[in-house]
Amino acid sequence: MEKLRVAVLTGGTSAEREVCLMSGRKVLAALDPARYEAAAVDLAAITGPRAREAAGILFAPDGCDARAVSLGGFEPASALSDSLLQVTARPDGRPDVVFIALHGGAGENGTVQGMLELLGIPYTGSGVLASALAMNKMMAKRIFDREGIPTPKWVGARKSEARPDDIMAALGLPCVVKPACEGSTIGVTVVREEADLRPALDRAFEYGPEALAEQFIKGTEITGPVLGNDDAQVLPLVEIVPDGGFYDYRAKYTPGATQEIVPARIAEATAERARELTLRAHHALGCRGISRVDMIAAPDEVYVLEVNTIPGLTETSLVPRAAEAAGIGFPHLVDRLIELALEKRRNSGGGRSS
Secondary structure, eight states, X not given: OOOXXXXXXXXXXXXXXXXXXXXXXXXXXXXXXXXXXXXXXXGGGTSSTTHHHHTTOOOOOXXXXXXXXXXXXXXXXXXXXXXXXXXXXXXXXXXXXXXXXXXXXXXXXXXXXXXXXXXXXXXXXXXHHHHHHHHSHHHHHHHHHHHXXXXXXXXXXXXXXXXXXXXXXXXXXXXXXXXXXXXXXXXXXXXXXXXXXXXXXXXXXXXXXXXXXXXXXXXXXXXXXXXXXXXXXEOOOEEEEETTSSOOHHHHHSXXXXXXXXXXXSOHHHHHHHHHHHHHXXXXXXXXXXXXXXXXXXXXXXXXXXXXXXXXXXXXXXXXXXXXXXXOOHHHHHHXXXXXXXXHHHHTTTOOOO
């Protein structure tokens, strides 16, 4: 049987580059060489100001039937599309599917998804619109509000007109300030003193022109992973207990820095509500394939914080833990995501709607 040709798109230049590389390595190593012909493409090797120096940093673990692609030059659109069309050893070089292992930036905001639509190549995860909506936390919040999905009270702020007094009046303290379009808790500050609000905004604006401030909700931090297309199912809920009390970048990616408890230690009625809201948030944004819905289970309600359309797949990531608890090993999870990408393309007649 002919092997399926898979391009693992990873790396890139977002603030989450190192996480992307960790996810990409893990995915590539999980691809069975008896079933797949796989190669990795590092987005940074092809696009952006680091293109020349980054070219050639692609990887292929021992035992994987893979070929590294190294492209120099400075023509982002054509170079990237050319590389994706030439990642295999076969004459046409065209992959059957692209596995997107990119978190944040162009890999998760719909940009790469749009390019793959134009190339006609199936890819894992959500489409252009869902990716863009989920990545922009303010747009996602607007949809949650419209759909009646409980979410902490929030205020958006632009760098040119941010006023701490307005945030104080609307939310009070404590509150959480974060960039509008970043993941992995990058640039996030829990503000407990009024004097810290302006520095928190300045920190968030380092990552873009918009920031989001939201009410701090005290409760149990949980996440609901979703797997599937039309028949999407919620995997076991994960409870997150960071040793330092705040689930920041270090807590997420340092082994042993956070307790990840599966299933979450919450009442069954609360868990049922969390599963309901997980699916509602997933569908409200038009997600498919996989997502991770982050929530706070408070005594009065479960609140949706945000939706991740390309959740991490590293050694410490939450989705693999939840999948394992559901009896889905990591290689099987990777297989399933590829199947879902191809299934959606077949069912849509070659196009994607969100």
